[in-house]
Amino acid sequence: MAVVDEKTKEELKKEIARLMKIPGKSRTAILRSHIIAIRFKEGEEGVRKVEELMKELGYPINLSKIGVFGWEKDSWPIAVGLVAAKIFGWTDKDIFELGELAVKRSLLAKITLRHFLSPKKAFKEAPRLWKKYYNFGKLEPVEFNEKEKYLVLRTIRPRFHPSVCIYQRGYLAQIAKFVFGTEKIKVEETKCEFRGDPYHEYVIHWSEES
Ligand SMILES: [Zn+2]
Numbered sequence: 684m685a686v687v688d689e690k691t692k693e694e695l696k697k698e699i700a701r702l703m704k705i706p707g708k709s710r711t712a713i714l715r716s717h718i719i720a721i722r723f724k725e726g727e728e729g730v731r732k733v734e735e736l737m738k739e740l741g742y743p744i745n746l747s748k749i750g751v752f753g754w755e756k757d758s759w760p761i762a763v764g765l766v767a768a769k770i771f772g773w774t775d776k777d778i779f780e781l782g783e784l785a786v787k788r789s790l791l792a793k794i795t796l797r798h799f800l801s802p803k804k805a806f807k808e809a810p811r812l813w814k815k816y817y818n819f820g821k822l823e824p825v826e827f828n829e830k831e832k833y834l835v836l837r838t839i840r841p842r843f844h845p846s847v848c849i850y851q852r853g854y855l856a857q858i859a860k861f862v863f864g865t866e867k868i869k870v871e872e873t874k875c876e877f878r879g880d881p882y883h884e885y886v887i888h889w890s891e892e893s
Contacts, residue, residue: 687736687769695766696740698844702758703742705841707819709757712792715749716785717760721767723784724777733767740766757817761843764850775849782853786861796861802889803827805862806834813838825884832890837874838883845877855885863889 687695722730734746742762764781767773786792795812796805805812806824813822820840827834838851852870859868867890874884 691769692736692740695736695769698765699740699742699758699762702762702843703756705756705758705843707757707817707841707843708754709760709818710751710816711749711753711755712751712789713757713785713816714755714760714763715751716789717763717767717781718746718749719788720781720784721763723788724780725767725771729767729771732770733763736766736770737763754818757819757843761847764846765844768846778846778849779853779856782850782855783857785850785854786857792858793861796858802834802859802862803829805858806836809836833886833888836885836887838885840883842876845875848872848875848877848883851883852885855887859887859889865889865891867891 718730721733725732730746734744737744744759744763746763764778768778771777786796795815806827809822809824813820817840820838823837823839825835825837836855840847852872856868856870859870860866869888871886871888872883873886874880874882876883
């Protein structure tokens with residue numbers, strides 16, 4: 684377990700203060716899925732550690748009391764993710780996994796996804812799916828290429844944090860695994876606001892299971 688030194692704590696404090704100024708709410712299901720993922724990866728002790736550091740940084744939160752259907756600032760799950768990453772020394776791979784776990788372990792996500800009869804329908808429904816979870820930004824379907832087996836999605840959202848891009852890549856990968864019924868999914872972020880593009884664009888490649 685990584686030691687969070689004073690300098691890192693100061694950086695986190697500053698970053699969370701910046702995040703909290705950004706308006707935009709998400710379903711507490713998102714925050715809850717982060718907590719479930721932390722528990723899965725680091726145990727109950729891990730959840731307690733995140734809670735402790737959040738409190739120390741000036742953002743006390745009771746992580747065991749988060750429901751699914753409420754709305755809170757989306758800065759909360761992002762802050763919790765950043766704090767967890769520092770405590771446990773998480774890499775981008777762990778953040779990606781957080782996105783995957785959010786879909787894998789969410790009943791709401793599974794219920795929603797069950798409604799889709801085909802990947803193409805799910806693709807077209809992406810904007811509505813986004814609206815179920817976020818009161819800001821959007822998720823736009825751009826291209827569905829059946830022949831070459833890839834699809835393109837675009838998200839527009841406030842400049843929260845680059846870790847959200849990685850989280851979303853994991854999230855989209857797991858949704859694609861569900862709707863295509865295959866583990867052979869590759870998601871690339873081909874355009875990104877943090878690299879100077881006007882939006883974030885994800886290309887999802889799939890191949891049928893042999
Ligand atoms: Zn991005």
